[in-house]
Every structure is written in structure tokens, then in C-alpha cells.
Amino acid sequence: MSLLDIKGLGITFGGLRAVHDVSFSVEPGQIVSVIGPNGAGKTTLFNMISGVYQPGAGQVILNGTDVTGMEPNRLAERGMSRTFQNLQIFQNMTVLENAASGFHLKERGPVLADLLGLPSSRKRVRAAHEGAMRLLERVGLDRAAEREAGNLSYGALKRLEIARALALDPTVLLLDEPAAGCNAVETEEIDHLIAEVAASGVAILLVEHDMKMVMRISNHIVVLDHGEKIAEDDPATVSRDPAVIAAYLGTEAEAEAAHADG
Numbered sequence: 001m002s003l004l005d006i007k008g009l010g011i012t013f014g015g016l017r018a019v020h021d022v023s024f025s026v027e028p029g030q031i032v033s034v035i036g037p038n039g040a041g042k043t044t045l046f047n048m049i050s051g052v053y054q055p056g057a058g059q060v061i062l063n064g065t066d067v068t069g070m071e072p073n074r075l076a077e078r079g080m081s082r083t084f085q086n087l088q089i090f091q092n093m094t095v096l097e098n099a100a101s102g103f104h105l106k107e108r109g110p111v112l113a114d115l116l117g118l119p120s121s122r123k124r125v126r127a128a129h130e131g132a133m134r135l136l137e138r139v140g141l142d143r144a145a146e147r148e149a150g151n152l153s154y155g156a157l158k159r160l161e162i163a164r165a166l167a168l169d170p171t172v173l174l175l176d177e178p179a180a181g182c183n184a185v186e187t188e189e190i191d192h193l194i195a196e197v198a199a200s201g202v203a204i205l206l207v208e209h210d211m212k213m214v215m216r217i218s219n220h221i222v223v224l225d226h227g228e229k230i231a232e233d234d235p236a237t238v239s240r241d242p243a244v245i246a247a248y249l250g251t252e253a254e255a256e257a258a259h260a261d262g
């Protein structure tokens with residue numbers, strides 16, 4: 001049994017088969033990437049796995065339990081957390097407060113106690129801050145703890161978002177374009193962080209356009225085209241696969257034709 005089993009997942013939007021019959025699995029400590037040309041269905045697949053969309057068909061099995069269509073917060077309680085393509089950072093809060101907010105997502109503490117500032121609430125806040133500080137050390141942001149998040153570089157913001165997802169102590173971490181908008185140095189820092197998280201036993205599922213990064217850090221790659229899985233294998237094998245090459249070249253040819261028409 002794998003930590004995350006995706007079985008025959010599919011969804012249709014008004015007649016368009018955005019994802020059809022996609023299956024694969026992710027083991028503890030493994031980095032699995034989903035790639036494919038624009039519009040291949042990567043984000044839609046991610047949204048089905050993380051409970052944002054209800055799948056039209058298939059199952060998501062997390063640690064042996066069927067969690068298909070379960071809401072994101074319930075998935076988080078069961079050990080699946082995710083980051084978003086568009087950063088979900090509170091720009092006006094400090095880096096530490098942002099990381100600590102990840103701990104508050106996990107618990108449904110008594111709201112009244114928090115509002116009244118009771119000792120139980122102060123204890124919880126202190127524990128969240130201590131945990132957040134440890135996470136900031138892990139992602140290399142401890143020295144920026146008191147800075148306003150809005151002043152961080154893009155790469156640092158991406159690492160902060162990963163820190164916040166780690167506050168949920170996930171067994172499965174879904175990363176939606178963790179290197180998007182980052183320069184080469186920032187991408188390398190994110191590479192190291194992802195590798196370190198995987199080495200701690202977390203199963204990582206990644207959607208990323210930066211093909212060099214994908215080839216560098218993935219153990220296994222799933223390739224989508226027009227919503228269907230056309231290949232899955234290790235990076236070297238996938239990059240030689242004629243169907244994969246044709247899918248990417250096909251998209252380029254389509255774009256060129258559209259450009260010529262325009």
C-alpha cells in the first residue's frame with residue numbers, strides 16, 4: 001500500500017474531459033512530479049486530489065483510507081497539506097505570524113478562550129510561535145522572523161509558504177509550482193528544501209513548469225496530455241519517451257500555427 005494512491009481520477013467541465021482515468025501512487029520519501037503542456041490538466045488533477053474539486057470519477061486513497069472529495073481542512077487533519085500557485089501569505093503580518101498561522105489551521109481551539117485571552121489560549125499561541133520558529137530555522141528564514149512578510153523576496157515567500165504547510169505536520173505534501181517566478185539561486189534553495197522534506201519521509205507531489213528543476217529533483221514523473229496520462233517513469237526515461245516529446249512538440253507547433261494565423 002502506498003501513502004497516496006490515485007485511482008482512475010477524472011472530471012468533465014461542460015463536456016470537456018479535463019482529466020480522464022489518471023492513476024499513480026506516491027510512497028513515503030518520494031518526490032513525484034506531474035508535468036504536461038499547458039492545459040494538460042495538471043492543476044485540475046491537483047485540485048481534485050486536494051479536495052478543491054469533487055472528482056467525477058475515481059478515488060483518492062490516503063494512507064489506506066478513501067478520502068475522495070474530502071474538504072481541504074479535513075484532508076489536512078489526515079496528513080495532506082498543500083501550497084498554492086498564487087501565494088497565500090498574509091503580506092502585512094510578520095514572517096513568524098505567517099508560519100504560526102499554519103499551526104492554528106490544525107487546531108480548532110476554543111474561540112471564546114482566544115477572544116478572552118485566557119491562559120489556555122496564551123499557551124496555545126506560545127506553542128504555535130515556538131513551533132513556527134523551528135520551522136523558520138528549517139526553511140532558512142529564522143533571521144527574518146520579525147520582518148513584515150510583504151518585504152521578503154519572492155523565493156523567501158515561497159519558502160515561507162512551504163513552512164506554513166509543514167506546520168500541519170503532513171505525511172503528504174502537495175506543491176503547486178513551488179519555483180514559479182523564482183530566479184536560479186532561489187530555485188536551488190527550494191530544491192534543497194524539498195529534498196530535505198522528502199528525506200524526512202514525507203511523500204511529495206509536485207506540479208512545476210521548470211523542467212530542469214523537475215528533472216533534477218523528481219524520483220518519478222507522471223506526464224499528462226489532454227487530460228490523460230501518457231507516460232510515467234523516472235526522469236531519464238520520461239525525457240526520452242517519444243510520446244512525451246511529441247506532446248511537447250505538438251504544443252509548440254500549435255502555438256506557432258496560432259501565431260502565424262494571428
Ligand SMILES: Nc1ncnc2c1ncn2[C@@H]1O[C@H](COP(=O)(O)OP(=O)(O)OP(=O)(O)O)[C@@H](O)[C@H]1O
Pocket residue numbers: 013016018036037038039040041042043044045
Ligand atoms: N473550472 C474550470 N472550468 C472549465 N474548464 C476548466 C476549469 N479548470 C480547467 N479547465 C479546463 O481544463 C483543462 C485543463 O486545465 P488545467 O488548468 O488543469 O491545465 P494545466 O495542465 O494545469 O495547464 P497550465 O500548465 O496552463 O497551468 C483546460 O482545457 C482548461 O481550460
